[in-house]
Amino acid sequence: MKRTQARELCMQLVYEMIIKEEYxxxxxxxxxxxxxxxxxxxxYMTxxxxxxxxxxxxxxxLIKSYSVDWEFDRIARVDLAILKVGFxxxxxxxxxxNHVTINEAVELAKKFGTEHSPSYINGVLGKYHREYQEQDETDNEK
Structure with a gap:
């Protein structure tokens, strides 16, 4: 099994956890x-x-804070599963x-999500990544 397949299986297992509400x-x-x-x-999966x-x-x-204009309870469960694996x-x-994580998450969204999922996933993970990078650069300047 390749890492991409393992990531997909993780997403499916997290989706199952979300649906069953049993982590x-x-x-x-x-x-x-x-x-x-x-x-x-x-x-890796463990x-x-x-x-x-x-x-x-x-x-x-974290997902709530980066999901601007999205009610947490209304986020598609598949998207939540993808975001949890990504985060x-x-x-x-x-x-x-990080770029591999974001790219793979977007690919999962294309495969399993709605037509809006890829841009949503990319937006949430990308925004976190950009802010994290900026914070890291600021910390390094001190």
């Missing part, structure tokens, strides 16, 4: 049990899902380049 590793455990040959990306579970509230708050990488996985 746990059950979906990943079942996948691993049924696909033991597909374990090369298991540590890390992403762990961040999504552990930081659920702070990620929700998991942006916030907690520095080994994944």
């Amino acid at each position: 746990n590793f059950t979906g990943l455990d079942l996948y691993v049990e049924e696909n033991p040959e597909d374990l090369n990306q298991q540590s 890390e992403v899902l762990n961040h999504v579970i552990e930081h659920k509230s702070s990620m929700d708050d 998991s990488e942006l916030l907690y996985m520095p080994d994944v380049p």
